[in-house]
Amino acid sequence: MIKDPFPEDLPGYVLGALDHAKNSGIENHLAECRKCRWELEQFNAVVYLLAKSMPAEAPDAGLRQKVIAGVVAAAGS
Amino acid sequence: MDYSILDDADLLRIISELGKGDASGMKLDDAIGELFDRFGRLVYSIAARMVRDQDTAEEITQDVFLRACQRADSYKPGIAGAGSWMAGITRHRAIDELRRRSVRPEFISIDWPDDIGVDFIPGMPAMDDPQKSAEEHLESRALRELIQTLPREQRRAIGLAFFGAYSQVEIAALLNEPLGTIKSRIRVGLRRLRDLMIQNEFIPKHPPD
Secondary structure, three states: OOOOOOHHHHHHHHOOOOOHHHHHHHHHHHHHOHHHHHHHHHHHHHHHHHHHHOOOOOOOOOHHHHHHHHHHHHHHO | OOHHHOOHHHHHHHHHHHHHOOOOOHHHHHHHHHHHHHHHHHHHHHHHHHHOOHHHHHHHHHHHHHHHHHOHHHOOOOOOHHHHHHHHHHHHHHHHHHHHOOOOOOOOOOOOOOOOOOOOOOOOOOOOOOOOOHHHHHHHHHHHHHHHOOOHHHHHHHHHHHHHOOOHHHHHHHHOOOHHHHHHHHHHHHHHHHHHHHHOOOOOOOOOO
16 A cells, blocks of 8 residues: 555644645645545544634624625625 | 525525526525624634734635635535634635734734733723623533643644644744654644544544445
8 A cells, every 4th residue: 555645744734834835745645535535624623623612702793794795796796 | 585594505505506696686695694694703703813903804704705605616514514614714814814914923822711812902802702602602611621631832833823824834933943843743733632522522533424
């Protein structure tokens, strides 16, 4: 079996902390390796849960309408 | 139509369809409003923690929702669902923003709130969002307890990458440590967190069949 070259770098990749040259190597590998894709999915979930662990900030009340207006304007143009 | 009854994947699919077709009516408004009600706080909170100013966090939030709606047809439900997808778009956008800046925050960790302080964004409330449900509060607390079990150095390295958008090379320079040490802290720390989250049933151990 060919040794998997990338699992060591997956945590750094998920955090966006690798240099760009490495990213494309990992992305090529992920396209072919189901095991690493599953690991990637798990690490993505870890990063998401890290975000959920923090105290949430309530956005300004007007932001909802700004977001809606922005998307509708872009869709109509 | 009552969009609140849809699951996240169906909501995103409908947004994708509405965005391509007749977008002039009220339907798209309502669907986006529903998406915002589900993920607006999450997106804004991540952006605010990373860029640390309210105006830029709002700008990023608007941009993230625009991108999400434009790419809604590429969404594939994974184990962490649409929240994880939205969080990913937010982090990418905020990383781009931070990397354009010449000065970035240096004192960041991933434990809350003692290490980092919650009052670092002027004008923003220091308390956790009171609108959060009891369940969300419990979930956050349980996650924080897991994170606290990591050694401080690992939390710091992960925090600098996560919230400061620093690369591993930059973290090594900032902390004056060998690159290999930083890579190892991030790798070991994130794997440890994954294993703890599996043990505590936040994420599944095996892929669905």
